[in-house]
Amino acid sequence: MKYILPDKLPTTVVGSYPRFPEAKKALKLKKDRYSNKEIIEELIQSAIRRVVEDYLEAGIDIISDGEQRREDMAVFFAENIKGFKISGWVRVFDNVYYRKPIIAGRVKWTHEITVKDWKFASTISRGRPVKVTLTGPYTMYDWSYDEYYGDKKEAILDLANALRKEVEHLIAAGAKYIQIDEPALSTHAEKEDIEIEKEALEIIFQGINAKRIVHICYGKLERLFPDILDFPVDQFDLETKNSNFRLLSILKEYSYDKELGLGVIDVHSTRIERVNEIMKDIMKGLEIVPPEKLYVKPDCGLKRLPRDVALAKLKNMVIAAKKVREELQ
Numbered sequence: 001m002k003y004i005l006p007d008k009l010p011t012t013v014v015g016s017y018p019r020f021p022e023a024k025k026a027l028k029l030k031k032d033r034y035s036n037k038e039i040i041e042e043l044i045q046s047a048i049r050r051v052v053e054d055y056l057e058a059g060i061d062i063i064s065d066g067e068q069r070r071e072d073m074a075v076f077f078a079e080n081i082k083g084f085k086i087s088g089w090v091r092v093f094d095n096v097y098y099r100k101p102i103i104a105g106r107v108k109w110t111h112e113i114t115v116k117d118w119k120f121a122s123t124i125s126r127g128r129p130v131k132v133t134l135t136g137p138y139t140m141y142d143w144s145y146d147e148y149y150g151d152k153k154e155a156i157l158d159l160a161n162a163l164r165k166e167v168e169h170l171i172a173a174g175a176k177y178i179q180i181d182e183p184a185l186s187t188h189a190e191k192e193d194i195e196i197e198k199e200a201l202e203i204i205f206q207g208i209n210a211k212r213i214v215h216i217c218y219g220k221l222e223r224l225f226p227d228i229l230d231f232p233v234d235q236f237d238l239e240t241k242n243s244n245f246r247l248l249s250i251l252k253e254y255s256y257d258k259e260l261g262l263g264v265i266d267v268h269s270t271r272i273e274r275v276n277e278i279m280k281d282i283m284k285g286l287e288i289v290p291p292e293k294l295y296v297k298p299d300c301g302l303k304r305l306p307r308d309v310a311l312a313k314l315k316n317m318v319i320a321a322k323k324v325r326e327e328l329q
């Protein structure tokens with residue numbers, strides 16, 4: 001089935017969606033080392049199907065698999081890339097536990113990590129493109145204990161080479177939107193890290209025929225301007241609603257001319273943004289880039305929201321984008 005994307009203000013998501021009970025059950029079975037892998041796969045596919053159904057109901061143009069298979073964005077890739085070990089469960093506060101990746105050897109890609117879920121989501125998306133999200137090399141390094149390299153640049157470039165292999169397999173399967181998620185860039189990166197990340201993104205994206213996107217959120221991204229704007233990507237996917245669109249005036253100052261993924265939904269709040277409010281926020285983005293280059297989306301992944309809230313927010317976002325599109329005719 002062919003799906004025609006709107007030529008102005010396409011709507012999209014960052015990646016994660018609230019985890020459906022099927023996905024929770026699959027993760028639990030995996031944690032308990034349950035041996036019947038087919039059952040786990042069926043549960044994950046049911047969860048992805050429900051994510052895609054919600055996106056279709058909301059009317060999102062460029063969707064994702066909702067990251068239903070991922071325990072978290074770093075551990076999932078660490079479990080699937082050679083060279084990593086995973087720590088035991090660490091208590092952060094109250095009843096929140098997490099595991100941390102440990103780099104214990106040379107990092108190497110050995111098998112497809114995201115292709116299967118991308119393919120499955122694509123077969124049920126009624127022609128809508130499915131974006132793939134990969135946790136970026138900087139964030140993977142920053143969120144891991146390095147017991148092997150002791151050299152940040154060497155580790156990050158090896159991670160980039162591993163992700164490059166994954167991207168090649170995704171492209172061969174037909175993926176057209178590849179997003180590298182780098183939340184650690186805005187919180188921990190220093191100016192000198194920007195050169196390393198630029199080299200890493202060149203490794204990941206060089207010569208590929210797909211939309212090259214980098215997602216960065218929260219923290220103080222402006223510290224890294226304007227150097228970061230030279231990244232070899234087509235699109236910056238940013239968190240803007242939560243920070244009251246502070247970054248936009250800075251982008252304007254540097255004559256930003258790439259595509260912009262504009263966050264108009266605050267994923268840290270359960271308040272459902274009104275259609276009029278989202279329309280006004282979209283207009284703020286249009287002061288920076290033309291409607292052909294503006295992608296309308298939430299600030300970040302939706303995984304921490306209740307599912308009914310996430311769906312209601314997406315529905316209003318799609319209505320608002322449509323209304324602004326009509327006004328632009």
Ligand SMILES: [Zn+2]
Pocket residue numbers: 014183215216217299300301
């Ligand atoms: Zn994010």
